[in-house]
Amino acid sequence: MKNKATFTVGSVCILLFVLIAVFAPLLAPCDPNEMVDASYCRPSAEHILGTNDIGQDIFSELIYGTRYSLLIGFLTALISGGIALIVGVTAGWFGGVLDRLLMNLTTFVITVPYYPLVILLAALTKGGLLTMAMILGTTSWPEMARVIRAQTRKIRQNEYITSIRAMGAGSLYIMVRHILPELSLFVLYRLILRFRSAIIAESSLSFLGLGSATAKSWGAILFYAQNKNAFLTNSWAWWVIPPGVSILILVFSLFLVSYSMEEKAAPRMNTLSGRRGA
Numbered sequence: 001m002k003n004k005a006t007f008t009v010g011s012v013c014i015l016l017f018v019l020i021a022v023f024a025p026l027l028a029p030c031d032p033n034e035m036v037d038a039s040y041c042r043p044s045a046e047h048i049l050g051t052n053d054i055g056q057d058i059f060s061e062l063i064y065g066t067r068y069s070l071l072i073g074f075l076t077a078l079i080s081g082g083i084a085l086i087v088g089v090t091a092g093w094f095g096g097v098l099d100r101l102l103m104n105l106t107t108f109v110i111t112v113p114y115y116p117l118v119i120l121l122a123a124l125t126k127g128g129l130l131t132m133a134m135i136l137g138t139t140s141w142p143e144m145a146r147v148i149r150a151q152t153r154k155i156r157q158n159e160y161i162t163s164i165r166a167m168g169a170g171s172l173y174i175m176v177r178h179i180l181p182e183l184s185l186f187v188l189y190r191l192i193l194r195f196r197s198a199i200i201a202e203s204s205l206s207f208l209g210l211g212s213a214t215a216k217s218w219g220a221i222l223f224y225a226q227n228k229n230a231f232l233t234n235s236w237a238w239w240v241i242p243p244g245v246s247i248l249i250l251v252f253s254l255f256l257v258s259y260s261m262e263e264k265a266a267p268r269m270n271t272l273s274g275r276r277g278a
Contacts, residue, residue, distance in 0.1 A: 001127065003260055004260070004261060006260045007256070007257070007260035009253075009256055010252075010253045010254065010255070010256030010257035010260065011123070011257055013249060013250070013252075013253035013256075014250070014253050014254065016033075017066055017070060017250055017253070018070065019068075020063060021066045021067035021070045022067075022068050024063045024066065024183025028050065028057075028059070028060035028063040028064060028250025029047075029057060029059065029060060029084045029098055031049075031060065032056060032060040032063075032064045032216045033056070033060045033214075033216070034056065034057075034100045035054055035055040035056060036055060036056065037051050037053060037055050037057075038051065039052070039053050039054060039055050040052075041051065041055075042234075042238075043238050048061065049062065049239070049242055050235065050238045050239070052221075052224060052225075052228070052239065053224065053228040054087065056246050057106075058221070058239055058242070059215050059242075061221055062221065062242050062243060062246065063220060064216040065216050065218040065220070065243060065246070066218075066246065067131065068215055068216060068217040068218075069203070069217060069218055069250065070134060071129055071133075072133055072136070072198055072199065072202045072217070073194075073196070073198045073199045073202075074127065074195065075129070075130070075133035076136040076137045076194060076195070076198035077137075077191040077192075077194040077195040077198065078137070078191075079134060079138060079141075079142065080136070080138075080141045080194050081141070081144065081187060081190065081191045081194065082143040083137070083138065083145070083149060084141040084142075084144035084148055084187075084190075085145075085180075085183075085187065087105075087141070087145040087148075087149075088144065088145040088146065088151075088152060089100060089105060089148060089149075089152050089175055089179060090137075091103055091145075091149045091152075091177065092149040092150065092153045092156065093171060093174075093175060094171070095153075099149075099195075101226075102145075102149075103149070104147075106142045106145050106146060109139070109141075109142045110142045110143070110274040112139075114140070114225075116202065117139055118135060118136065118139055118218040119208075119210065121135045121139070121207070122135055122205045122210040122211070123210050126210065126211070126212065126213070127212065128214075128215060129212070129215065130213045131212075132202055132205070132211065132212070133177050133198075136198050136201055137198075137200065140197070140198075141193060143185075143267045144194075147182060147186070147190075147249025147256045148186075148187070151182070151183060152179055152183070153177070153221050155179050155182050156179075160178075161174065161178065164178070170222040185264055187262070187266050188260045188261070188266050189258060189262065189265035190265075192254055192257055192259055193254075196251050196254040196258070199247065199250060199251060199254075200247070200251060202217065202219055203207070203217070203218055203222070203247050204219065206217065206219025206220045206222070206223055207219045207222045208223070209223055209225050209227075217245075218244075218246055218247050219241040219247075221239070221244055222240060223239045225239040226228065226240075
């Protein structure tokens with residue numbers, strides 16, 4: 001890895017966010033959906049970040065927002081990576097008509113403008129966590145699939161793969177026991193990038209009012225802060241900055257981890273492939 005310290009710092013920060021998400025019910029002083037005090041209370045010992053326009057504790061919202069953002073990132077990466085693996089490995093291994101059909105599908109999805117498509121789908125559904133993850137995951141897999149296909153074709157030509165096939169090993173066995181392990185580092189690297197992008201995308205969509213109206217996410221906090229004119233009052237200091245800084249720290253931590261892995265993952269990447277949703 002380029003820098004073990006970079007990887008360590010990023011990993012520790014991510015671990016802290018994970019712990020906050022897991023123990024959110026214990027760390028949050030109040031129920032984030034409960035009206036606990038008057039509106040627009042300033043930060044105090046009772047409410048560290050004050051209250052919002054309807055008297056909900058902002059610090060509790062921030063804590064639970066960590067859980068939502070991590071789940072969005074994880075589910076999106078899982079969906080996107082799963083589709084990319086299935087399409088890429090299948091196309092690269094079997095080739096022929098199946099390869100052409102899958103790559104035509106991939107090319108079609110790539111040609112559809114990513115952000116307008118995501119915004120349109122989010123505006124039509126305005127669903128919850130799973131719906132948002134499905135939208136982000138099912139629209140961001142083509143680039144990864146193309147690279148996985150190219151690497152699968154290269155692995156297929158290796159002598160040891162030819163020997164295993166000559167010994168009677170089936171396609172499923174080879175793909176699971178040999179191709180997937182070869183692809184593991186690159187896939188992990190891309191999943192981290194997708195995780196990071198999903199957090200940014202969800203926060204952006206929620207800030208635009210295209211997320212779930214009831215979800216406690218960092219983007220939703222920013223949306224309501226902006227909608228209730230927090231930027232025109234002193235409340236922006238405790239209502240806007242904390243979720244914004246949280247997004248920044250988490251995204252930067254994921255960047256540090258992916259950057260530290262890039263040296264080993266980069267040789268596995270197809271330089272001819274375009275970027276999409278990264």
